[in-house]
Amino acid sequence: MTIAATMPAVRASELTLRYGRTLALDGVAFTLRDGVTGLLGPNGAGKTTLLRIVATALAPDSGQLTVLGADPRTGSGRLAVRRRLGYLPQDPGFHPGFTAFEFVDYVAILKELTDRRARHQEVRRVLASVGLERQAGKRIRALSGGMKQRVALAAALVGDPDLLVLDEPTVGLDPEQRMRFREVIAELGERRTVLLSTHQTEEVMALCQRVIVLDRGTVRFEGQPGELADLAAGRVWTSGAREPRALASWRTGSGLYRHVGDPPPGADLVTPTVEDGYLLFVDPSATHGGEDA
Numbered sequence: 636m637t638i639a640a641t642m643p644a645v646r647a648s649e650l651t652l653r654y655g656r657t658l659a660l661d662g663v664a665f666t667l668r669d670g671v672t673g674l675l676g677p678n679g680a681g682k683t684t685l686l687r688i689v690a691t692a693l694a695p696d697s698g699q700l701t702v703l704g705a706d707p708r709t710g711s712g713r714l715a716v717r718r719r720l721g722y723l724p725q726d727p728g729f730h731p732g733f734t735a736f737e738f739v740d741y742v743a744i745l746k747e748l749t750d751r752r753a754r755h756q757e758v759r760r761v762l763a764s765v766g767l768e769r770q771a772g773k774r775i776r777a778l779s780g781g782m783k784q785r786v787a788l789a790a791a792l793v794g795d796p797d798l799l800v801l802d803e804p805t806v807g808l809d810p811e812q813r814m815r816f817r818e819v820i821a822e823l824g825e826r827r828t829v830l831l832s833t834h835q836t837e838e839v840m841a842l843c844q845r846v847i848v849l850d851r852g853t854v855r856f857e858g859q860p861g862e863l864a865d866l867a868a869g870r871v872w873t874s875g876a877r878e879p880r881a882l883a884s885w886r887t888g889s890g891l892y893r894h895v896g897d898p899p900p901g902a903d904l905v906t907p908t909v910e911d912g913y914l915l916f917v918d919p920s921a922t923h924g925g926e927d928a
C-alpha cells in the first residue's frame with residue numbers, strides 16, 4: 636500500500652525531548668512526503684533522537700506527531716506504524732553468531748511474516764537488493780563493517796515498507812559500497828518516503844530531494860538542497876591566500892583558497908554548494924542567528 640501523494644508520511648510539530656538536563660529536541664517541526672529527505676546536523680544535534688521518535692522507538696516529552704496517518708502515542712498507532720516502517724538504527728544490535736540470512740529472517744518474523752516459504756523468499760529478495768546473495772550463509776561476525784551495514788539495510792527493507800528511517804546508513808562504507816547504497820536508497824525514494832541522517836553534505840546533494848538542518852535540537856532549515864546552497868550566494872569566494880576572518884577558509888586542490896563568510900569588496904565570488912549553506916547555519920559565529928527565531 637502506498638500513501639496518497641497529497642498526504643505527508645510524517646507530520647511533526649513542537650517535538651521536545653529531554654535526557655535529564657540535556658534538551659535534545661526543542662520544539663521541532665517538519666513534514667515528510669515521498670522521496671528522500673536528508674537530516675543534516677553536527678554531532679549531538681539531536682538527529683538520532685528525532686529518528687528514534689519517528690520510528691516509534693522513543694516517545695517525545697511533548698509535541699504532536701503523525702506517522703503514516705497513525706498516532707504513535709497509542710499502542711494501536713505504534714503497531715500500525717511499525718507494520719509499515721523500516722528502521723536502520725545506528726547500532727543494529729546484531730547477534731554475531733547469526734548468519735546474514737538468519738538475522739534478516741529473525742527481523743521478518745518480528746515483522747509478522749508468518750508463512751515460512753514466503754518469508755524466506757522475502758529474505759532472499761532483500762539480501763539480493765543490497766548485493767548480499769552470496770554472503771547470506773556467512774556469520775555476521777565474519778562480515779566486514781560495510782557488509783554488516785548492508786545486512787542492517789536489508790533488514791530494514793523487509794516487507795517493502797512505506798517509510799524508511801535510516802540512521803547514518805552509509806557511515807563506514809567505502810566509495811563503491813556507498814554508491815551501491817545510494818542506488819538502493821534512491822530507488823526506494825522513487826516510491827516511498829525515506830528519512831536518512833547524515834553528516835555528509837555530498838550525500839544530501841547526491842540523494843536527497845529535501846533536507847532538514849538540525850542544530851542543537853532546533854530545525855534551522857527545511858527545503859531543497861539547492862535552496863540551502865543558494866543561501867550562501869555572495870558569501871563564498873576564492874583568493875590566493877588564507878582569510879582568517881572567514882568562517883571557513885581552506886586551500887583547495889587547485890592551490891586556490893576557498894572561503895565562506897563575509898567577502899571583502901571585489902572578491903572573486905564562486906557558486907556555493909550545499910556544504911557552504913550548511914556551514915552558515917551551524918557555525919555559531921555565522922550571522923544567521925535570526926533564522927530560527
Ligand SMILES: Nc1ncnc2c1ncn2[C@@H]1O[C@H](COP(=O)(O)OP(=O)(O)OP(=O)(O)O)[C@@H](O)[C@H]1O
Pocket residue numbers: 654655657658659676677678679680681682683684685
Ligand atoms: N541516552 C541518552 N542519555 C543522555 N543524553 C543523551 C542520550 N542520548 C543522547 N543524548 C544527548 O542528547 C543530545 C542529542 O543526541 P543525539 O544522539 O540525538 O544527536 P545526533 O545528532 O544523533 O549526534 P551524532 O551525530 O553524534 O550521532 C546530545 O547532547 C547527546 O549527548
